[in-house]
Amino acid sequence: MFDLEASLAKWREELAKGGTLDRDSLAELEDHLRDAIERRVAAGDEASQAFEAACASIGDAQALHLEYAKVHPKVPWRRRLLNALVGYVLVSTLIGLVFQVSALLEVILLALGLGAIMIETPWSIPVDPNSSFFAGLASAMHEWHQLSLATLFTMGAQAVLFALLVWTVTRGMRGSLIWVTKAVDWCQTSLPTQLAASVGLGVAFWLVNYGMLVPYVLNFLRYTSGDPDPVAPYLEYQLIYPLIAWIVPLALTWIGWSAFRIFQSDQRNGLYHTHAIAVCGFIFGAMALQAINMINGIGYFALEAFWNIESILSPPAVLMAQVTPFLFALVFIITLSGVGFPTLRRFLSGAIKRPWLIPACWLFMQWASVPFTLAFYPNGLYLNDWEWVNRCFLAPLLHSRWAPLFLTLKGSAAFAIVLTSLLIALNLSARRPASRPRSVA
Amino acid sequence: MLAILTQGESYGYAIIQEVKKRSGGHLEWTDGMLYPVLHRLEQEGMIRSVWKKSDTGRDRKYYRIERAGRKVVEKQKAEWRAVNGALEGLWEGGAACSI
Structure with missing residues (x-):
């Protein structure tokens, strides 16, 4: 029957x-x-x-x-891991570049006389915060000096790394880095080698992004023990930055190359689209970065509580700053995995074709967050001795109620410059005719 | 498929039957191949799907056309009419066609 x-x-x-x-x-x-x-x-x-x-x-x-x-590609977890690591590098580099571009914008703004830094210049030129053009120029020179050799090293390394990654993902570097190809081949020969390479790269990324915490903590200990010279940590920065900033990019090139080969192979097999993977990796990487930042934030508070020092940020504000991007990233993960938020998924698909949309939305999000920031800083931001070691702010604006707005605008502009460059590069690469057949699979 | 969905929301099986009917049997494909096409159209924002209870009591996925899909239908209609008009003109005018 x-x-x-x-x-x-x-x-x-x-x-x-x-x-x-x-x-x-x-x-x-x-x-x-x-x-x-x-x-x-x-x-x-x-x-x-x-x-x-x-x-x-x-x-x-x-x-x-x-x-x-073809429509619902299944991505093996090892590729997901690799994509996450590629995304992590891209996000880390992007954020690093944003900070550097932001610092340069600051120098330009100061040079235009749009403010003055609150600390004395090394040439003993008095700087009036309600400044004239010359005071602004002096501030700009001081700010440029403050960027220091170590920062310039970092900026250079990040720019080189960023260019390499974009170049690797969009055009490849066939023939120019044979040893990288061989290393990639070796790393992909088996699961243990691939895992070892992934873990090694993970450690390298951590060093690039958080290795600076080591001298920072050293400085913190020195500061709390009464050392009168808070500029001293620059020495540690100068030693560590060149090391981690110039050696690691070469290792990171490997992952870009590896990802490029996987993208190519997948495209040949019609499995899924390169850009979808790039976006996926980007978001996975962003989530990983935010998760680490959140843990860092909690640790930071624990340290502050332990040493009983005054915080420049209120706990609710920092928690919001850490948790909100994490939740955003989570929404993106759910969206891209196809579980929910179909409207957002459609928007992302559209955004790949219209690269200006993403920085525009990011700017909007930044502006939308200003009322929250102002609520947390009703009297404006202020600096403590720690802060001016690392960054120099524009004093007149900083002490006004528009400080968060100004800082947001400046950061957003820097972010938009960097991200738009990346998206335009990806978009241009998508319009290129298919590359010639490769002999190496 | 988009043209069929402009008449109102529908589901996979009904869409296939409609295609067969409207094309007089000239357009036929393996039924299962329809769904990836529908899913791709949904990913591209041309249609939207929703699970509902059908008349039979089973859960059924219904598709509805979106504004972007309607625009594509209109554009394609205009293009096909232009091509059709051009070819009709050529053939009725007795022009030789070596293709």
């Missing part, structure tokens, strides 16, 4: 084995199959005949998997 339900369950089980069709897709196909069977039975067919005919008309499993894979 033919059992329709058992046959349908078996058909569904067989179709699910390929791993390409998710629960929704299977349910949709089963509904289609049931409709086709009901129609045939109503026309006089036996249930078993109707089932066989309906299965044949819906298509064989292999062809279905191939078509579904």
Whole structure:
């Protein structure tokens, strides 16, 4: 006796084995199959005949998997890991560059006389915060000096790394870095080598982004022990930055190259689109970065509480600053994984084709956050001795209620410059004709 | 498919039957291949889907056309009409066509 339900369950089980069709897709196909069977039975067919005919008309499993894979690609977890690491590098580099570009904008603004720094210049030129043009110029010179050799090293390294990554992902560096290709091949020979390479790169990324915490903590200990010279940590910065800023980019090139090869291979197989993966990795990386920042923030508070020092930031403000981007990243992950937020997913797909949309939205988000920032700083921001070691602010604006607005605008402008460059580069690469066939798979 | 959805929301099986009917049997494909196409259209924002209870009591995924999809239909209609008009003019005018 033919059992329709058992046959349908078996058909569904067989179709699910390929791993390409998710629960929704299977349910949709089963509904289609049931409709086709009901129609045939109503026309006089036996249930078993109707089932066989309906299965044949819906298509064989292999062809279905191939078509579904083009629309709903399944990405192996190792590739996800690699994408996350690539995204992490891109995000880290991007954020680093944003800070550097922001610092340069600050210098330009000071040179234009739009403010003055609150500390004395090394040339003992008195700087009036309600400054004239000359005071602004002196401030700009001081700010440039404050960037220091170490910062310039970092800026140079980040720019080189950023250019390498964009170049690697968009055009590749075939022929110019054979040893990198060989290293990538070796790293991809087995799971242990790939994992070892991934872990090694993870450590390298941490060094690039958080290695600076080591001299920072040293400085903190020195400060709390009564050292009168807070500029001293620049010595540690100057030693560590060149090391981590110039050696690590070469290692990071590996991951860009590796990702590029995977993208190429996937594109050849029609599995999924390079840009979707780039965005995915970017967001995975952003989430990882925010998660680490959040942990750092909590640790920072623990340190402050332990040393009983005055904080320049209120705990609610910092928690908001740490948690909010994390939640945003989580929304993006859910969106890109296809679980929810279809409207946002459509927006992201559209944004890839219109690169100006993302920085525009980022700017909007920054501006929208200003009322919150003002609520947390009703009397304006202020500096403590720690802050001016690392950054120099524009004193007149800093002590006004518009300080958060100004800082937001400046940071946003820097972010927009960097991100727009990246997106335009990706967009231009998408318009290039297909590259010539490669002999190396 | 987009043209069919401009008539109102529908589901996979009904869309296929409609395509077969409207094309007089000239357009036929393996039924299962329809769904990836629908999913791609949804990813591109041309249609939207929603699960609902059908008349049979089963859960069924219905598709509805979006504004972007309507624009594409209109654009494609205009293009096909232009091509069709040009070819009709050529053939009725007795022009040789070696293609």
